[in-house]
Amino acid sequence: MTVRVRIAPSPTGNFHIGTARTAIFNWLFVRNHGGQFILRIEDTDTERSRPEFTENILDGMTWLGLNWDEGPFFQTQRLDLYRQAVQTLLDKGLAYRCYTTSDELDQMRATQQARHEAPRYDNRHRNLTAEQIAQFEAEGRKPVIRFKIDDDREIVWDDQVRGKMTWKGRDLGGDMVIARQPEGDETFGQPLYNLAVVVDDMDMKISHVLRGEDHIANTAKQILLYEALGEEIPVFAHTPLILNEKGQKLSKRDGVTSISDFKRMGFLPEAIANYMILLGWTPENSTQELFSLDEAAQLFGLDRVNKAGAKFDWDKLDWINSQYLHNKAPEAVVDQLIPYWQEAGYEFDPEGDRDWLIQLTEIIVHSLTRLADAIPESRLLFGEKIKFSEKAIAQLQLENVEPVLNSIQDNLASATEFNADIAKDIIKQVTKAHNVKKGLVMKSLRAALTGELQGPDLIQSWALLHRKGWDKARLQQALAVISS
RNA sequence: GGUGCCGUAGGCAAAUUGGUUAAGCCGCUUGACUUUCAAUCAGGUGAAUGCGGGUUCAAACCCCGUCGGCACUUCCA
Missing domain, CATH: 3.90.800.10 (Glutamyl-tRNA Synthetase; Domain 3)
Structure with missing residues (x-):
């Protein structure tokens, strides 16, 4: 028997996480068996259906990597x-x-x-x-x-x-x-x-109907319709629901629930897909939790699908997303980060500054959980001028800081070239010359260069700022703060 | 109210289908590393499997009862 499954969303809202999960299970099942995946838009509710929602659903499917073999079909075009x-x-x-x-x-x-x-x-x-x-x-x-x-x-x-x-x-x-x-x-x-579903599933020769358990009562009605229309009845499987914090079916009222929202918040499609695979399914004889859709499809089976509903867990999703992010090359992430930086209002040239942006990405990508985290994480590295936090000012006003920073400035001025190694040398030299602790130099330099006491790796941040010539300007600013 | 489904730590879950001391992951926590936050690494915390009976040498798993949660109960999908 040829396996033919379908996902049949109704365009009465944006692509919902629950629908996406059902789509993923269908996709895994059909790719595991070899067969066709059909996309059907159930738009018979003319009151609430809207074309922009259809578009949102199609975009979401594509974004998640859920390719379909036939469709999209529209029920309103099949009314006859x-x-x-x-x-x-x-x-x-x-x-x-x-x-x-x-x-x-x-x-x-x-x-x-x-x-x-x-x-x-x-x-x-x-x-x-x-x-x-x-x-x-x-x-x-x-x-x-x-x-x-x-x-x-x-x-x-x-x-x-x-x-x-x-x-x-x-x-x-x-x-x-x-x-x-x-x-x-x-x-x-x-x-x-109920009638339209059965007629379509018959006409499209759907062999397996995989859907959420909220459809169980419909299944009974639909079986009667199959019989009445004299058609073979497909195999049914009802997956558990995704639940909110209170343990109820996740609905639009629970805040963020549509795939486009997750995208906007900086989640990667492979992370979302991975998390939903895990929500209600586990592989046999394995504790593997990180898989691509293709990997999971190899292992997928309905017999391993859990019966109980699962609460949506943001922490776990965040962790999975971070795992994917940390394993990506900066060159691959930078283009996804650019829109966030642009939206934050940072000034840069996406084309001309691309190398610099890749370097920046390299510095921060290992500590990102969501793409949007790049905004606060790299905030201190954009721009020539900066603001100094109160704590940074306090640091700058400590004893010995002014001469230390002056020395750094001198070293910088006389250096013919600059890179991370040279930066380290400068710090070493200055520490020795003034007979101070390295921590004082590092902290003060960080305060002077970024205006804060914490942030990404200082040496690398310095190198990055130097490429723009901002390190000198910022040092000057810091010195001015000290003497004022 | 009716019908159906489900119930293993705070969350996701595993358990060779009745067989040592109930996996693993997230979270939380401690430590290491570091110039800092984060990340990373290492350790720790936490469940008598909703509850009560029964069958059995042995029960998360089988049986009975009970409680709870959820879904459905549209001229919505």
Whole structure:
């Protein structure tokens, strides 16, 4: 059997982390088995669907490296297919027109809840007589289409992550609506989610449906639809949900939840993918935690997917992101850092200063957790003029600092060339000449050169500043601070 | 309320499917390194596996009960 899976996001919001995780599991599964990955945009909710969200989803998929083999398909372009299926069900007598109004439904549910009963449609219009229908039509009521669900029916499937699942027809909420009220001169209105999904999955020959566990009840309904339409039923697997701090399903209301947000915050796509792979799956006989998508695909299996939901852990994500960042070459990271520096308002020429920027990246990349950390981490190294913090000023005003800095300045002035080794020599020499502790020289030099008492490696920072000629200017500034 | 699913340290999780002392990672913490923060390295902390029974020589794992959490319960997807 050819493995064919799909990810079917609805463009009612930006690409959500939960959807992305489902996409990743589908991707890993299909790449492990060899097969096709289909992307389908479920935009039948015309009220909330928007094209910019579709774009955001597509961008996010690409960014994460989740390449797909077919699509994107759009459900709104396939409405005829769903209408045909609705008509078929109507013709077979498996679906019918229901004239119950929204108000009547609300009232019915309210009554049921008051009686502590499960809210459900009571199938009241399942067997309407021709006269009743004529009566409702005469009243101007517009029918929805409902699919019959037998109360006594038992639905069973072998879930690939949860094992045997069983549902009773009576727990599905009564006959389900598969098409809305007609508008204009339509025979029936727009087909709804559960119907459209089944028709598409049938048409696209989806062999395995991997989705979040919030769809479990839908699966029972959809199996009934497969049967009614006389089609083979795919294999189902329901993955656990990603939870917020409180242990609830992660939703838009939990702050940062869309892939584009993570991107903006400075996470690398491979880190996000890696973290989500780990959230609910572990490889067999291994404690490996860092993998590329390809590596994980080699090892992936549904039988290793956990059943319990997993809380989203920022600390672990940060750690994974830092691991990827630390292992990257500065030449590869610098282009990703440039936008952050630009946004921070630092002045530089992305082209002309590229070598200098690579050198800067080299200094800081090993201590970055997120790309955005480059802003505070390199703040002190941009620009000719600086501000001195109170602590830095206090350091500069210590005994012996002025003569030490003067000596450094002299050494610098007479040096014909400059690099890290020469910098070390200068420091050594000055320390000896003034008979002071090395710590005093280093601390004071740091204060003078950066205006702060802590930051990236001082020798390398000095070398970097020197390339711009900023070291001399800053030393001068520091000396001026001391004498004022 | 109903139905379903789930429950191993603060978080993610492993445990050859009933077999020593319940892995590993993150976090937290201590130390080392360093001119500093970070990074890195090394060590430490923390769970009687939700709880109570039962079966067994032996239970995280099987059985019964119980509690808790979550999901679904749309003319949303």
